[in-house]
Amino acid sequence: MHELRSFVALRGHGDLLSVTRWYVVRRTLQIVPTVLGIVLIAFLFVHLAPGDPVMAVAGEHGDPAYYAFMRERFGLDQSVPRQLLTYLARIARGDLGTSYVQGRSTLAIIMERVPATALLGGTALLFALVFSLPLGVVAARHPDSARDSTISAVALTLFSAPAFWLAQMVILCFALGLRIFPVQGMTTAGSDATGVHHVLDIARHVLLPAVALGAQELAVLVRLTRSGLIDEMGRDHIRTARAKGVREIVVLVRHAFPRALAPTITVVGARMGHLLAGAAVVEVVFGWPGLGRLLFSALETRDTPVLLGLFIVISFSVVVVNLATDLIHAAIDPRIALG
Amino acid sequence: MRQSIPALHSADLVPARAVPIVALQRRSAVAAALARPAGRTGLGLLLVTLTLAVVAPAFVRTDPFALSGSPLAPPTYAHPLGTDALGRDLLSGVVHAGGASLLIATAVVLVAVACGASIGLLAGYRGGWIDDALSRAIELFQVMPRLFVVAIVVALFGPGVDRVVLTLGLTSWPILARVVRNEVLATRHIEFVVAAEALGASPTYVVWRVLLPSVLPSAAVMVGLLFGQVLLTEASLGFLGLGDPNTLSWGLLVGESRGFLRTAWWLAVFPGLAITVAILAFNLLADALSAALGGR
Numbered sequence: 153m154h155e156l157r158s159f160v161a162l163r164g165h166g167d168l169l170s171v172t173r174w175y176v177v178r179r180t181l182q183i184v185p186t187v188l189g190i191v192l193i194a195f196l197f198v199h200l201a202p203g204d205p206v207m208a209v210a211g212e213h214g215d216p217a218y219y220a221f222m223r224e225r226f227g228l229d230q231s232v233p234r235q236l237l238t239y240l241a242r243i244a245r246g247d248l249g250t251s252y253v254q255g256r257s258t259l260a261i262i263m264e265r266v267p268a269t270a271l272l273g274g275t276a277l278l279f280a281l282v283f284s285l286p287l288g289v290v291a292a293r294h295p296d297s298a299r300d301s302t303i304s305a306v307a308l309t310l311f312s313a314p315a316f317w318l319a320q321m322v323i324l325c326f327a328l329g330l331r332i333f334p335v336q337g338m339t340t341a342g343s344d345a346t347g348v349h350h351v352l353d354i355a356r357h358v359l360l361p362a363v364a365l366g367a368q369e370l371a372v373l374v375r376l377t378r379s380g381l382i383d384e385m386g387r388d389h390i391r392t393a394r395a396k397g398v399r400e401i402v403v404l405v406r407h408a409f410p411r412a413l414a415p416t417i418t419v420v421g422a423r424m425g426h427l428l429a430g431a432a433v434v435e436v437v438f439g440w441p442g443l444g445r446l447l448f449s450a451l452e453t454r455d456t457p458v459l460l461g462l463f464i465v466i467s468f469s470v471v472v473v474n475l476a477t478d479l480i481h482a483a484i485d486p487r488i489a490l491g
Numbered sequence: 492m493r494q495s496i497p498a499l500h501s502a503d504l505v506p507a508r509a510v511p512i513v514a515l516q517r518r519s520a521v522a523a524a525l526a527r528p529a530g531r532t533g534l535g536l537l538l539v540t541l542t543l544a545v546v547a548p549a550f551v552r553t554d555p556f557a558l559s560g561s562p563l564a565p566p567t568y569a570h571p572l573g574t575d576a577l578g579r580d581l582l583s584g585v586v587h588a589g590g591a592s593l594l595i596a597t598a599v600v601l602v603a604v605a606c607g608a609s610i611g612l613l614a615g616y617r618g619g620w621i622d623d624a625l626s627r628a629i630e631l632f633q634v635m636p637r638l639f640v641v642a643i644v645v646a647l648f649g650p651g652v653d654r655v656v657l658t659l660g661l662t663s664w665p666i667l668a669r670v671v672r673n674e675v676l677a678t679r680h681i682e683f684v685v686a687a688e689a690l691g692a693s694p695t696y697v698v699w700r701v702l703l704p705s706v707l708p709s710a711a712v713m714v715g716l717l718f719g720q721v722l723l724t725e726a727s728l729g730f731l732g733l734g735d736p737n738t739l740s741w742g743l744l745v746g747e748s749r750g751f752l753r754t755a756w757w758l759a760v761f762p763g764l765a766i767t768v769a770i771l772a773f774n775l776l777a778d779a780l781s782a783a784l785g786g787r
Contacts, residue, residue: 182627185627185631186627186630186634189627189631190634190635193631193635197644197647198647200647202648308529308774308775308778309767309771311774312723312767312770312771313766313767314730314742314745314763314767314770315727316726316727316730316745317763317766317767320745320748320749320759320763321759321763323752324752324756324759324760328752328753425634425635425636425637428639429636429637429638429639429724429727432639432727432731433638433727433730433731436730436731437749447639448731450646451642451645451646454646456646456647459639459643459646460643462639463635463636463643466636466639467634467635467636470634470636474634
């Protein structure tokens, strides 16, 4: 691997493109062991677990023939390595098994919930981005000033507050106290609004959970933007711009800001797992019909196929998002591919 | 060859002046961290948290499980934080829940430090295919959604402190391993390490006495952040009812408040505030230490 890389590098700077292409191939291949590891861990969970899923579904003191039928139906009568292979082959086909409780495809059950969580997470990220970037710029403009200290302190407090608690606090303030927003759900109960009114209804419902979920991302991004900008402001190209008489705010926003923004992509990608974990508790507080609520109900009914399906789908999406952010980062900054 | 040089002392390996400087730097980093406003505030909040969780239980004698007042009573002199739906004193609950949350977090961090430091040191020091393999392992454990993994473990194996600690510990180490590995890779070929090896120091000696001290500062920052993260996840588990049902924890108290948000705001506000203060303390300390070490 190293020889190949130096060989590629030896061919000179003109071939930066092939270095990048090599990086893309190498980085993409790296996800293979990770993906296999996830499947293996999911499989181990079920087989190390005590208790019998057939008993859980069919109930005790039943007909042995019925138990045998259920065992065969779910493939539980085969050897463990055989079951692992079957499991792998199934997942490769996109088949995550059948829910013990609902009796239908786990993947379908999970996919039904994805839009709600995507809407919640997307709105939360948008909220975080829209507010964090200007706040970060304001804080970085005069480091260690009163304004900077206040912004940093608030950001660190938001970073420390649990999402489920923030969710309850925004409900107390804005839904129960000021009565501006609805307390729960994704749409108004009993409402048959369509078109624009339906969209507005959902927008009104998504705002509070998105703020509660986005608060921590906001905090991370404020800190990142601020430190990135302060680093950038010490560089030569900034000194040159200042020497040319460019106004300070223009230096900050036009010269330093775009370069300080690059790590943001990586961090947003790397925090995908945190975002989904936060979404899980926020969804439970707000009764939001997404993946978190699905996790909660699957826990109560011991629906292992759904639990494992969630584990696999979420892990896979984190892997894919990490890959995408790494590739985007390498496209922006070719030094990554060389390093 | 390596065994042929007897009785190596650290003074033989490192230039005479370097030892006090390294020691001095480490001591002054802690001092500099605590001299910063963030460090002082963090230390203050940590003391508040410890007082609340460790000292206060000796003074707040009300049994957190005893029915001691009318149900859902707002804060009064007799019950400064109010009572819950069964008339149990919330102050007593918050005070007695703290110990469990902090103990679990400490145990998790210990597991994570043990795994993360050894794997990071091994990967960074050995390099080659070992590093490649361990890096894949780090990535695998890093992409696993911690909350969902613990949820599955609790659902499959039943609730219990032991499995929560183990699962959280075994899924929390990657970030630490990554930092340690990168730090080792960065120091691996600096003169004082090469000099120690040239003098015949054993790999164990190089790792424990030469590399580990230089990794400590950045690892300490990570441990502080990790503490906050683990407290957060532990609280989320308690909130979702996945913690040990027989142990009071702050997350559990907030979780129990879920049905009473409309009628009893105090049930959600105070335990959540305690969690936030505890996590903020660790984040502030980590922040101050990181700033004192030259980061931002």
